Amino acid sequence: MRSMVLKIWLAVLVAVVAGCPLMSGVRAEAQLPVVAAWIVPQVAQGTDADRIASLEKKLAEQQVAVAAAQTSGDNSWMLTSAALVLLMTGPGLALFYGGLVRKKNVLSVMMQSFAMMAVVTVLWALVTYSLAFGTGNAFIGGLHNMFLRGVGLEPSAYAPTIPLQTFMIYQLMFAIITPALITGAFAERVKFSAMLVFMVLWTIVVYSPMAHMVWGVGGLLNAATGKFPCLDFAGGTVVHVTSGVSALVMALYVGKRAGYPKTPMAPHSVVLSFIGACLLWFGWFGFNAGSALAAGTLATSAFVATHFGAAAAAIGWTAAEWIRNGKPSALGAISGAVAGLVAITPASGFVTPMGALAIGLIAGVVCFFMVVKVKVWFGYDDSLDAFGVHGAGGTLGAILTGIFAKSTIYPIFGVGKATGLLEGNGHQVLNQAVGVAIAWALAIVGTLLLLVIVDRTIGLRVSAEEEEAGLDLSLHGEEGYEWSH
Amino acid sequence: MRSMVLKIWLAVLVAVVAGCPLMSGVRAEAQLPVVAAWIVPQVAQGTDADRIASLEKKLAEQQVAVAAAQTSGDNSWMLTSAALVLLMTGPGLALFYGGLVRKKNVLSVMMQSFAMMAVVTVLWALVTYSLAFGTGNAFIGGLHNMFLRGVGLEPSAYAPTIPLQTFMIYQLMFAIITPALITGAFAERVKFSAMLVFMVLWTIVVYSPMAHMVWGVGGLLNAATGKFPCLDFAGGTVVHVTSGVSALVMALYVGKRAGYPKTPMAPHSVVLSFIGACLLWFGWFGFNAGSALAAGTLATSAFVATHFGAAAAAIGWTAAEWIRNGKPSALGAISGAVAGLVAITPASGFVTPMGALAIGLIAGVVCFFMVVKVKVWFGYDDSLDAFGVHGAGGTLGAILTGIFAKSTIYPIFGVGKATGLLEGNGHQVLNQAVGVAIAWALAIVGTLLLLVIVDRTIGLRVSAEEEEAGLDLSLHGEEGYEWSH
Amino acid sequence: MRSMVLKIWLAVLVAVVAGCPLMSGVRAEAQLPVVAAWIVPQVAQGTDADRIASLEKKLAEQQVAVAAAQTSGDNSWMLTSAALVLLMTGPGLALFYGGLVRKKNVLSVMMQSFAMMAVVTVLWALVTYSLAFGTGNAFIGGLHNMFLRGVGLEPSAYAPTIPLQTFMIYQLMFAIITPALITGAFAERVKFSAMLVFMVLWTIVVYSPMAHMVWGVGGLLNAATGKFPCLDFAGGTVVHVTSGVSALVMALYVGKRAGYPKTPMAPHSVVLSFIGACLLWFGWFGFNAGSALAAGTLATSAFVATHFGAAAAAIGWTAAEWIRNGKPSALGAISGAVAGLVAITPASGFVTPMGALAIGLIAGVVCFFMVVKVKVWFGYDDSLDAFGVHGAGGTLGAILTGIFAKSTIYPIFGVGKATGLLEGNGHQVLNQAVGVAIAWALAIVGTLLLLVIVDRTIGLRVSAEEEEAGLDLSLHGEEGYEWSH
């Protein structure tokens, strides 16, 4: 074997070296403009009128070409962003959550996130895209776009330089991760079937209207045109407040896991959660910077804010933990980063890099106390802290956005017009509060209603035996890790 | 320690807050066009003729600039796509497969995928790129491009707006994953050395000609110019049918794993497979949407179709499993998603979003029965269902493409010309069948031939002891997981 | 349950099929230029003069539009690249390193990488960006850009087509991974607090000046303008030599792990390392191709070189190992790939594809012997071979760059001007040597100095008991894997 490998390898080496000279043939010409060839020799000919006419024609053609080039650049970033946001749910969130539960429930948790990737997608195509972004009233969209009717490849009012379907698929990824975030609250004890039905209804009843109000044409909270212009660049209220608050309601309604808090339920693999958290951070660039719906300076600004917010929050949480518990934990650091990403989400397109650092630091510390102290005080069992991180972080971020937003970054109210409190527009904080309040109200009422319905019909909770045996076995008939070989 | 941390942290906080005001200096001007500065003051001067001449000159220069901008946008997406497709093989496929085998073979399986990333790359540079995409006859390319001679950075006939090398590296990623897919069929029992030699030959004898026939200039099945125009947007026949069918032949030739099916061989970690499946889904966006070779509307359309196909198939498989076994499994859901991605691959650039949903649903159910029933009937040991998923899914997808293809999405036969059966071009289904038939034939004959050769020379199968001990230990001298610490 | 699922599923199927026809409404028009609508009817009107004037005006506007389109394309790729480089550190490097240590230290190692993501980011915003890229002298930048003052969204001299903040955040990702690489040298035995302080100082004292000298305006080694023009496309000296050499110094200073080399310390999970290595490869495309700071042909060329270098090195290392130990290991293959990626880093923008193959092959074999033989000879405990791979590979790559660099790929010294030795510019090898020498000197002196300081104040090493118990428990109060459930 060895000698044979040696021979093969030498052969390859020779081939390569032999190949090098041959390569001299490759003239790359990185420097010459790629299309130098195209330039038509500009010999002046014909009357001025002719030449002008031909110029006008060429210019018109080029206008089209320029628009196409602009689309390619922006669409390239938006498709990348859409993929990144999907990655946040699977495997990102699935791992983050999966690592935090006990071995016997790891697949059940990952399966819940994965189910959202499948079910919410079909639902979106059938009806929810239309409800969220179709033209309708101030609260919800119409049904004209059901089955994606009329959702084609031309640009749209939502994003002038990318195909409407790019916008549609990008927004879908948000609709997927939002319910997936909620699953953290009732992990390890709820029926898969009940979860499915609940989430389908929740997406229709809570997510769609909220998305429409904040981002939809004519939405009540639409920052540009709404009655209460609420700044939410990438979903602080739409995604995190709704999911976080619904998670809280869910945790209270469903009740604690058997044995909680007496029985220890330490994460079965912080390593998995670590991977998940890093993928969340990575994907979040698509989530926030992608929300610029183009690849220009605004995307850059949001990208920077996102990264700074995450980093500062990781420091904030870890420092708080270090001081309080005497040791900085990896779980703390990643939880902090996620909290920062949540808090910076609504602000990402409006704040300066230093503003992002401030928001992150605050969010890291606040969420730490929400999770470590507040949860214990109230004593509910939000298994994976969906509320402590997303509900609290989202609410905090939405308010802070009203404080730190700068017109120099994104003059959404007009160039030079004061945007946030620090710029002198105190009123904005109120508008932010309105947005948050509506999100809370909608989430509480909607979730409670749906919970009662689902509980009465299918029943939410698994049996004590099933919970004891673990959901992987009892609901899915499989195990995350095989012991025997 | 604590107090120190506290101090440091306060210091940072102060620094940041202090920094904020200073930041007011940063005028981001996201709104002003980035390059406002460039605009040359347009004071009219000189005679009309002069002005016209200068205009013509400027216009010509701008033509070059526009082309460069177009290239940046498209190239940006294509480089991203190339990276994504590599991610599909490693770690995507490596994890998907690695999780399905027993602990003692996990590295051997991952190593096989990784080896393809290395070996097929060098092979591609030396000869197979030339065989696949060099100008040649209807069946295979010539040798002019050996050592990538003449494969430079200018755009090419294959893709007018991106450097030829971008096209080359992008296609390489397809050549890498295709043989890697086959490895699922003979996992846990084949020699690494034999596998290497076989795959090198297979890439030359089976993959290169197939790729040339379908995508190469003057290829027999080339959709635009071929004798039997076969629609295969991203590799349903070239990648999935060839690999899936070769996998079947391989499984039959190599024989079952010791103890199969009596001994239980449950996946050692569905968690790993889950991560892998999600990364496959993520990378598949590059695989399909990247096949537009640009970042325009076609890429968007393929992106949407890909996502919808995966989601619908996950539902299809899971539903079928739920009904048949009484429980929906995570392994089922991810297997379904992969099956859907396979089936949508050839169709992705030709079908509407709803068409993609239909294809996905069908593929999910069909592949479920292929894997669960058919395999059992025939009783061969396709360890990781490379055939059941890729062979069956690819064949199904290729045919369905002939049915659902729409000229409104991609008028490959001319604007308004009927493309698929639903548009009235029944003949296309036949052409698709021809493509599939050729892929099957080539795969069966080529694989059998090579198997005999490799078996006679090196020998395919490991010894019973080696198989018993596990390939990680016996072939690679290492273990996937260390127990002792 | 089953029947219910069946019903639901049928419902969906019906809905979808029903939806298909409705879709016929979607006219995608992928073919018509996206913005056909925009074209203003070109009815000739007014005098020639008027028409010329309007043309001039339109042209000027379009010039701006073209620049914006160019920015979108390039910025799209650069934001993607920035995200990819962050992914290299977390989870990439964290997993690669985490898998190589013992279970009881896995989190401590991952935590070190994650800490860099957080701490170096804030530090960058406060001061190090300014020190690295602010205008200053030949050795280090000034403080004008502290708190990112003046770092806005306009393009800059560093990159004419992307916002300066994109450049800033992209470079930050390099500043994050560099210290993270060092952590491999002292894994499993150093205090987290000491590590933090050391890395903060190291980033200021070693990284910032080195980055400034090689890439900063007026830097001593700046390839375009420096006194000793040193070719380092993506950080061979700045990132890998500095980190690798510092790692060596660190390993020697800190001393061996308790029990090394007698006690076996096999990787606790090569599977984790495998995932990490694949993510490193994936992210490295952003690292090298992103260093073109645009999405043009140079990016493509660097992308290809990167991939080829990794593949060839994986083959080189594996072959050497196969010959020497009789078995090719997965750990060997991935280590080889990483070594190749390191070695190709400085060369990636300057060499042909075949040149990249040659560099990779050489690097794979050389680093194998560095790690397998040399380390044993000297007997230091570079736990995870940060020096053997990054120090050695980086140095080797820097020199080879001086040999293989081609003006046909990147005429950095002027079109047609000989760049590397093979082109006849022997002098360049000397310049490369100078760059390497400075990097070595700076790393050795700086690291030693800081080590002494930190050791005297905080103390570097954990107690014997803490080391025995494992750093996860003793420093972070958590465990990577929970055994009990």
Next chain:
Amino acid sequence: MQKIEAVIQPSKLEAVKDALVEIGVQGMTITEARGHGRQKGHTEFYRGREYSVDLLPKVKLETVVSDDLLDKTVQAIITAARTGTIGDGKIFVTKIDDAIRIRNDERGELAL
């Protein structure tokens, strides 16, 4: 001295441990185990293939006690580990001839 080996439900480990500490039995050693008995297993499906799992997760707890503590200990374990359903497990008792504390060579009951 007597060695008490108890095979119990994993979920009962905490309770049993506390019960033992309660009655002053500090020392014990635990190992993860799989059990087969009257308790029926379950079936799992992977890609449609059916696996009937009849080796169920159990925890094995061993503690060596002085003869006089035997009954008390056994009783404590039974009370803490019982759920009343099949699968609760067993307790086995054996004589131990000698015990040594590695730290300081103490022998016999002193070593417990």
Next chain:
Amino acid sequence: MQKIEAVIQPSKLEAVKDALVEIGVQGMTITEARGHGRQKGHTEFYRGREYSVDLLPKVKLETVVSDDLLDKTVQAIITAARTGTIGDGKIFVTKIDDAIRIRNDERGELAL
């Protein structure tokens, strides 16, 4: 009652389990183990460092049976576990003084 402890090859676990059930020995407890003996280990290489592994994966199976079942059980295990190659493992037999079924206090052979 006798306790039979068998250290066997992991690959033989299924066979042995079935063989025992065959002869009516339902109850057994399994633990994963590592064994050292005459069977020689193997070497692994990580980054060129050589590790000689001489603790090989084994499975330990324990079953307590009534005295009359002893020989039959031992024989069943031997037949099922034997491959004839070094490393097949050992069987050890000890007396058990008492057995209790946690579920219902049944004692002695009744509890098995």
Next chain:
Amino acid sequence: MQKIEAVIQPSKLEAVKDALVEIGVQGMTITEARGHGRQKGHTEFYRGREYSVDLLPKVKLETVVSDDLLDKTVQAIITAARTGTIGDGKIFVTKIDDAIRIRNDERGELAL
């Protein structure tokens, strides 16, 4: 024949194994275990929740030796396993009635 069960610190496994081989005791079986005793545990924090871990990682080593080798073996283990700090572990000795080598039916001391 005597069965020696030693519960030791995981970090001492290599040393103990070598010590036994040294004195000619080839055969041994190891299982991972968790121990509770005088050695105090530690606390872990996950999201601020405190977990006090009092089941610490140990390794259980079993070896069956002929009566004459007993003391020598015990002594070897003690010397190799001792660190002198609480938690070093215990050694328990029991009589074994019979031993069989599965490979070839050898019985009694022959089988060891």
